[in-house]
Amino acid sequence: MSGSTDRLRDEFEACFGGLAAIGRDPAGGWTRLAWTDEDRQARAWFESEAAARGLAVDRDPAGNLWAWWGPDAAAGGVVAVGSHLDTVRGGGAYDGALGVVSGLLAVGQLIERGVEPARPVAVVAFADEEGGRFGVPTFGSRLLTGALDPEDVLERADQDGVTVARAMAAAGIEPGEVGPDPARVGRLGAFVELHVEQGRGLVDLGRPVALGTDIWPHGRWRLTLTGEANHAGTTRLADRRDPMLGLAAAVLAARAAATELGAVATVGRVVVGPNSANSVPGRVSAWLDARAEQDQTLDWLVAAFQAAVEDAAGRNGLAVELACESRSPAVELDQDLTARVYACLRADGLEPAALPTAAGHDAGALAAAVPTAMLFVRNPTGTSHSPTETAELDDCLAGVRALAAVVEELACR
Numbered sequence: 001m002s003g004s005t006d007r008l009r010d011e012f013e014a015c016f017g018g019l020a021a022i023g024r025d026p027a028g029g030w031t032r033l034a035w036t037d038e039d040r041q042a043r044a045w046f047e048s049e050a051a052a053r054g055l056a057v058d059r060d061p062a063g064n065l066w067a068w069w070g071p072d073a074a075a076g077g078v079v080a081v082g083s084h085l086d087t088v089r090g091g092g093a094y095d096g097a098l099g100v101v102s103g104l105l106a107v108g109q110l111i112e113r114g115v116e117p118a119r120p121v122a123v124v125a126f127a128d129e130e131g132g133r134f135g136v137p138t139f140g141s142r143l144l145t146g147a148l149d150p151e152d153v154l155e156r157a158d159q160d161g162v163t164v165a166r167a168m169a170a171a172g173i174e175p176g177e178v179g180p181d182p183a184r185v186g187r188l189g190a191f192v193e194l195h196v197e198q199g200r201g202l203v204d205l206g207r208p209v210a211l212g213t214d215i216w217p218h219g220r221w222r223l224t225l226t227g228e229a230n231h232a233g234t235t236r237l238a239d240r241r242d243p244m245l246g247l248a249a250a251v252l253a254a255r256a257a258a259t260e261l262g263a264v265a266t267v268g269r270v271v272v273g274p275n276s277a278n279s280v281p282g283r284v285s286a287w288l289d290a291r292a293e294q295d296q297t298l299d300w301l302v303a304a305f306q307a308a309v310e311d312a313a314g315r316n317g318l319a320v321e322l323a324c325e326s327r328s329p330a331v332e333l334d335q336d337l338t339a340r341v342y343a344c345l346r347a348d349g350l351e352p353a354a355l356p357t358a359a360g361h362d363a364g365a366l367a368a369a370v371p372t373a374m375l376f377v378r379n380p381t382g383t384s385h386s387p388t389e390t391a392e393l394d395d396c397l398a399g400v401r402a403l404a405a406v407v408e409e410l411a412c413r
Ligand SMILES: [Zn+2]
Pocket: 084, 095, 096, 129, 195, 361
């Protein structure tokens, strides 16, 4: 093994380990929700890792952090790489983190080799990608490009009633300043997000790295079923208006529709009132997360879900409310940029596979405004949003080298 490989290995372990030390959840895994103390520590980690490589950091009005290398950003044609620092509750160490760490190390590699950038390069850490606290995924990237209106999101509250505006203010960002940055977006020439794979595609292909082809359309819907809370012993079955029965039918209907349509559907969060073991519940709220290959298929899935819920509500005397909380259309990554990245990686001796993804990403938000590509790194367990999400060190290093080759190709020639 060469000395430079050893050095990169040590550097990766130190850099990745620094971030992985933040937000260890006593309940298991990692929890770094947006604008919490863990998030603040992760941002401080990013600033110090950037500074260690001589990169100046600034923050855009959507709360994202940018570490700069090379010519002044005003020159335009900025080549940006990066991902996000936040996690879901009890998530894994790699989702988001791997892309940010790889971006910093890729630029560090080029600096070390004495490569001169002809265009500005930025490593970006996007804010609140997961939406784990306020239910608004890809918050920072969509706010940045103008796809999200601050008016629509600043008053959203977390489970404790703290609004986005208050949480951002506590992190030092004035709510009045929060918004898009069209000038910054206009200066971007390309965005490449490296991400740990969230499935077993690369394991099956026996390859360490893939290029993304497209991102499935996906969305979240909030279902509220209202019946009547009552005594679990004295209320006759015939007299009950039990919203839990409606929810049970809804969950099974989502699964059946997803199976039939080759899609995926999940009910992973439920709020029950009064949430008492000896009461018939009065109200149940649940969140449907649904993703499909085509927008139309996703529409069919939600329509099937809604029909089943209304049917169950009719039989059980329930009121139904189904509201779409977020919806992201299908995203095709930029073909020309992807072809260029593919050619560059092949020339570098790395033949990447090609994979679509059913997960949302900041790259999906950026793709609407900037030529965007994605790289995936193999994940042996195929799990994500779970502490068992992982990647082999050698594969991570292959990802860093791939990203360095891409930045060199796009910004240094
Ligand atoms: Zn992610």
